[in-house]
């Protein structure tokens with residue numbers, strides 16, 4: 001794809017044939033699903049309805065920000081509040097792939113219910129090429145089970161419409177720019193949300209800690225690239241680890257959590273390079289995390305691993 005305008009034209013010509021009646025759109029607020037949603041809105045108007053799922057695994061302020069954008073976009077839009085269901089589904093598991101499967105299952109159940117209410121069996125997703133390549137297409141090993149690919153059960157009555165499935169991220173961003181979507185370069189955020197940034201069991205309290213740490217990393221890194229101190233990274237976030245560690249609080253030694261901070265550069269997420277941040281920036285992040293989560297997080301580590309051999313996310 002090297003001509004975004006032609007891609008938009010062709011897609012707008014094709015979508016009304018694929019969506020003869022109505023459809024729901026899985027809108028996560030990320031650039032992929034937002035681009036897919038706006039293409040569908042342009043192609044079939046109010047025959048499509050976007051559903052944004054509040055999984056309880058989202059970042060600070062995300063529900064408000066995404067709702068504001070979609071309410072202004074002209075697309076029919078609703079928020080499905082479902083954090084209780086997702087936490088119940090995740091209870092008792094620590095395995096990263098199992099977490100993705102359970103989250104994927106919950107998403108699909110929820111979209112099946114929403115589709116039934118809207119009288120459709122069509123689900124539009126913002127799946128892009130690396131999603132299904134890494135989920136193990138024909139002859140490929142599974143690198144990870146993407147929630148929006150591996151999670152669709154064979155017996156689901158939903159039929160998928162995936163207008164971006166042959167595109168890579170930089171191509172999606174070019175299409176988003178063509179559609180005048182704000183912040184086309186926003187960092188990706190995985191569908192399973194903070195669940196893949198909480199090692200071990202995913203509980204509301206552990207997600208809260210990860211959310212606070214993520215907000216600090218975003219705030220400090222965005223301030224730094226806004227001020228021209230570093231280039232804009234591909235992704236920047238924190239993961240809450242499941243190895244308790246010892247710290248000092250006042251005169252006492254306390255046991256608390258450790259957080260890993262990761263900032264990477266990449267072109268398409270297939271490979272990535274850990275960014276060497278200026279030391280004062282790393283120190284500011286560590287200080288803010290241990291202060292805002294005082295007595296809860298007592299150690300901050302900086303991840304220096306490239307992909308490969310590491311993945312971008314913690315798990």
Ligand code: XMP
Pocket residue numbers: 100144145146147148188189190191192196235269270307310311312313314315
């Ligand atoms: P990894 O960690 O596999 O991540 O190197 C590559 C890119 O994909 C994102 N990611 C996901 N996105 N569902 C998603 O929608 C997932 O299960 C998932 N896992 C990772 C990750 O944030 C990075 O941009």
